Amino acid sequence: MIPQTIDDLTLIPEKTGADKYIKISYPFRYGKFSEIKSGNYTFQFNLNGEIKTIQGRGEGWLDASEWLKRSAGNDWTYFAAGGYTGAYDFTGEYYVPCLPYDSNGIFGHNRFESPEVKNAFAAWDALRDQLDQLEISGLSKEAADLIGRIRNMSPQNLARRARTLHEIIGGPVSVLPPDTRHAEYDVIPLTIADGCLYNCGFCRVKSGRKFQQRTKKNILDQIIRLRDLFDKDITNYNSVFLGQHDALFAGKDLIEFAARKAFDLFEFQNAAIREPKLFLFGSVDALFRADDSLFHMLDKLPYETFINIGLESADTATLAQIQKPLSREKVIQAFQQMMALNKTWPRLEISANFLYGANLPDTHMPSILELARNGLDHFYSKGTLYFSPLETIGSIQAVKDTFMEFKTLCRLPVYIYLIQRL
Numbered sequence: 001m002i003p004q005t006i007d008d009l010t011l012i013p014e015k016t017g018a019d020k021y022i023k024i025s026y027p028f029r030y031g032k033f034s035e036i037k038s039g040n041y042t043f044q045f046n047l048n049g050e051i052k053t054i055q056g057r058g059e060g061w062l063d064a065s066e067w068l069k070r071s072a073g074n075d076w077t078y079f080a081a082g083g084y085t086g087a088y089d090f091t092g093e094y095y096v097p098c099l100p101y102d103s104n105g106i107f108g109h110n111r112f113e114s115p116e117v118k119n120a121f122a123a124w125d126a127l128r129d130q131l132d133q134l135e136i137s138g139l140s141k142e143a144a145d146l147i148g149r150i151r152n153m154s155p156q157n158l159a160r161r162a163r164t165l166h167e168i169i170g171g172p173v174s175v176l177p178p179d180t181r182h183a184e185y186d187v188i189p190l191t192i193a194d195g196c197l198y199n200c201g202f203c204r205v206k207s208g209r210k211f212q213q214r215t216k217k218n219i220l221d222q223i224i225r226l227r228d229l230f231d232k233d234i235t236n237y238n239s240v241f242l243g244q245h246d247a248l249f250a251g252k253d254l255i256e257f258a259a260r261k262a263f264d265l266f267e268f269q270n271a272a273i274r275e276p277k278l279f280l281f282g283s284v285d286a287l288f289r290a291d292d293s294l295f296h297m298l299d300k301l302p303y304e305t306f307i308n309i310g311l312e313s314a315d316t317a318t319l320a321q322i323q324k325p326l327s328r329e330k331v332i333q334a335f336q337q338m339m340a341l342n343k344t345w346p347r348l349e350i351s352a353n354f355l356y357g358a359n360l361p362d363t364h365m366p367s368i369l370e371l372a373r374n375g376l377d378h379f380y381s382k383g384t385l386y387f388s389p390l391e392t393i394g395s396i397q398a399v400k401d402t403f404m405e406f407k408t409l410c411r412l413p414v415y416i417y418l419i420q421r422l
């Protein structure tokens with residue numbers, strides 16, 4: 001579509017990005033969107049007219065390959081690319097998401113305090129004011145419609161839409177599975193079960209509720225309301241996160257129901273981004289309970305599936321200290337089951353989380369190495385281990401050094417888990 005210029009603005013009502021998520025070292029956009037250039041900033045909008053990304057350039061911006069992105073939960077993330085040597089080694093991506101809220105991030109400083117980011121948000125405020133006053137009668141229908149959509153998505157409306165999202169699924173998503181990085185964290189959340197089995201002492205993201213499945217009717221209601229909420233922009237989604245903390249324990253029947261209904265009603269067969277993905281968390285006991293028929297069912301789904309299991313440690317003293325009600329033997333058995341399933345099912349990846357903390361027993365890290373190095377005969381590309389730093393991590397440089405040393409020794413991909421909410 002030919003760009004249209006008005007005042008100092010350049011409008012492109014329809015742009016098309018890549019139709020598949022890829023790992024790439026420069027800013028890349030996916031799906032269909034609209035764009036307005038104003039001064040040194042490029043603002044991109046989803047198909048509902050909601051602001052999606054802001055990127056600066058030249059003087060006054062931090063790095064040409066870095067950008068701000070807004071989530072459906074109305075949080076902004078600063079995607080830092082340059083300046084972090086080895087970002088890929090730490091995260092498995094060529095960027096590091098810097099979050100405006102407390103997380104376990106160990107990278108860099110709070111970008112949201114930098115004058116460059118503050119100026120970018122000020123430029124966004126100014127653009128909204130300008131669009132509100134713009135005379136649009138001389139514009140093409142597409143450009144006028146775009147301005148109308150953006151005007152409609154005021155900050156109050158965006159906040160309200162995020163509240164509606166949370167209300168539909170039963171509350172904010174306190175943490176996304178680390179594997180959702182494969183879809184740049186753009187997933188539609190759908191709750192099929194609340195709470196979790198263990199309510200571990202160390203955990204900061206738990207709801208504290210007992211595990212409880214949702215009914216099929218409730219899941220269907222959520223899907224219909226989510227479809228209406230995401231509206232035109234649903235075409236830019238191809239991935240679902242089945243929440244909350246242990247969707248795997250909800251069992252084969254409910255997982256299949258939710259995954260298939262979501263695929264059909266969100267019309268993923270027509271999505272602007274190909275290769276749909278399904279993400280969920282699972283507990284050790286859910287993994288033990290899952291039999292072959294569940295994995296057969298997942299294999300037949302029109303998604304690639306990623307299940308993230310919280311193992312935390314294979315050390316008795318550590319499991320006791322973090323108050324995780326699991327034995328070392330169960331963790332070892334779950335790890336071996338993960339490896340076996342990853343070999344058997346090509347469209348499934350089971351990943352695992354382990355904790356990192358300065359105050360954990362000395363026996364903790366060797367217990368993981370026993371599994372992920374001594375227990376494996378060669379390197380395996382499936383079965384990613386995510387390290388989740390606790391609050392007491394000691395010096396950041398020490399974490400990075402320990403992590404890199406550990407990564408070199410492990411015979412699985414190993415990355416840091418950056419806890420992100422939605």
Ligand code: SF4
Pocket residue numbers: 195196197198199200201203204205206207245283310
């Ligand atoms: S680590 Fe998982 S199982 Fe344990 S409390 Fe947190 S969410 Fe629940």
